[in-house]
Each structure stands twice: as structure tokens, then as C-alpha cells.
Amino acid sequence: MSDPLHKLNIGCGTSAMDGWVNLDMYEAPGVDIVYDLETCGTTKLPLPDNSVSEFKASHVLEHIQNILPMMEELHRVAVDGALLVAAMPHIGSDGAWGDPTHKRGMSVFGLRYFGQPTYKFADYGYRGDWNVEKVRYKIDRSRAGEDVNNAPRLLERIDIERNIVREMVAHMRAVKPARPRGEGAFPRFPYEFQFVD
Template structure:
């Protein structure tokens, strides 16, 4: 048997990392005039930065995401932020009874408390083109034999600058195989494949962030227009082998 060396950190270490990240972000804000006066709140939970509040425009939100994503130990940057006073349209895919933020629109194949619309995620999403700011696909992709049609649908419904947040079990952790409803195994390299290894003419993605804590993989992806330049090799090297 081959031993897996990528083991998840303990709960105690994750709490310590969250404390470090909170201190590092406070220090970053204190030294960056662009961040200091922004009305955003950042909470770290097991290495994921949860951002709420308001910014004047999309450029400031992209700045916050980028600066947070550069902190060592951050696995994802999850946002529900008002831009210029407008509430974001945030959709939880396959939410069941649990949404990532209260007020999100919840879609699931089964009716349940918290599910706002019943939808088969293996088909078309009941959402208009360019109508959503943030999509959460938390523990969803591993349940679909072919998840690329859903990823393509996410690309269709996201507004320019929107973000798809992905979280799934890492293939080498027991959680990936312990649930018999999991039909796909995923790795951070799977995210690279979604972004740079698909055929010409298919929807294109730019990875804002990607990583793994040894139990789960995380990815924050934003849609690219057909004629936009893709990620540079230097940017990809931040996340992928």
C-alpha cells in the first residue's frame, strides 16, 4: 500500500492558522491605503476567507479577493459583498437544508427547507444568462458522473466578474470514497483541466484561487470571455503542478 503524505491539518492547527490569517489580514489592511477604508468584514474559517460588507465598485472587490488570496494558508475566498449598494445575486447549488449565507437562492434536486427552487443540476439551470454574481458548488461535483455540463451552465449564468466557488473532497482522503453517492474523484489538477485543458470553443475559466487542505479541494473561478487572454504560466504556477 502506498502511503498518502498529503494529510489534513488537525482542528487545533486550523484554528491557529485562522488566528494567524486574521492577524496577517489586519496588518495588510493597516499598510494598504486601498483597503483601509473599505467597509468589508473578513472572517476566516478553516482557511477559507468569508468576506461580507460593501465596496464602491467591482475593482475594489477584485482587489480584496486578490490580496486575501495571496495570504499563505488561504484555501478559498468566499464572498457575499454589495457593490455600489447593490445586493449580489448569490446561488447555492445543491444546497439541501444548508446555505453558505442566509439570503442565498438555494437550488436542489430535492425539496427541503432552504431550497427555493427544485432543479436537476445535471441539466440546464433555471437561471437567465449573466444573471448571477456568485455561485456556490459545495460538495456537488463529486456526485455527478459528468460535471462539465454543470460547469458550463455556471459559466453561462454568471455575470462578467462573477465567481464560482467550488469545494469537493480531495481524492486521497477517505471522505472521497466513504460516501457511496460520490461517483467522481477530484484533485486540484482537475481544476487546472477545467481552466486550461478543454477543447477550443468551450467556456473558459480563470482561476482566482485553488488549493487543498488534505481533505478537500477548493477553487474560485471567474468566467473568461471568448477573446480574453487566459491565465499566464506564472499565475498557473501559483496553484498547479
């Protein structure tokens, strides 16, 4: 009989979730695994290969300096098709750069580098493989203005204006085995908008 699959709450902090394995770099109530994600390149996560079916990472990715080793290590423990839901500030927001603990801005363009098809452009030795399935932008209705019903125009503004997006949530799926570097077309994916007052 095989072991049951895990759901992993990455960087849970004080938001441990029942029914999930809660991981953080500090001991705290509800934390099941104390582990520093910056060490993924040298120290394996204490989970077996192909043991996680779902990941949650709420405002974690922007804090990681060594992000490619981390995404590769998450890929190792993921089953094929495992879902990673990652919330983060958008690269074009003050929220991305105002926090001195943030190491990077995050964008849809950057998320594509977690999938092997992008590596027709570059090879950094990364062998994880994630497909972006969809991206949801949380946007202040007042900032969207008259473009609230004009998705193409809003997507254009997101790329050129600051502070349009309050939060970006990406849904990514593990592809196993990983595709060869640079092979396969990166799939198009839908954008969703969540307008807040």
C-alpha cells in the same frame, strides 16, 4: 433598470443561506429552485444569462457525473468575473472514494479542465471557461508533520500520499466571453494551507 445579480448556493441541501438563491434537487425548507444538476446538458438552469455574480458549491462537484455540462451551464448564468467557491474532498483521500454517491475524485489538475487553455490537449465540446484563482488545502497538522512550514515538500506529498488533505477549496472565476479552445496560458495560482488539529 436591470435585474439585480444573484448569489447561487448550489446543492444547498439543508444549508440554505439568507440572501442567496438556494438550489437543490429536492424540495426542502429554504430551497428556492428544485433542479437536478445532472440535466444541465439538456435542461437549462431556470436563470437568465449573466445573472449570477457568486456561486457556492459545498461538496457538490464530486457527486456530478455530467460535470462538464454543469460547469458550462454555470458559466452561462455567470457574469464575467463571477466567483465560484467549491469545497470538495481531495482525490487522494478516503473521503473522496468512501461515499458511494461520489462519481469522481477532484484534484487541481482536474479543475484546470474547466478553463479553455487546457483544451489544447483535448476537446470534449465544452465551452465554459473558469480560471482557478487559488486553492486552499485543509490538512491535519499531525499528517503534515515536520513539513508544516515546507510548502513545496507538502505539495509534493499531497500528490503522492493518501489522506494528507482533508478538504480542498477552490476559488474559480468565470471568464467571459470564453477564450478560444487551447488559447492563453493557464495562470499560476497560489496554494493556501489550513492546518487543523
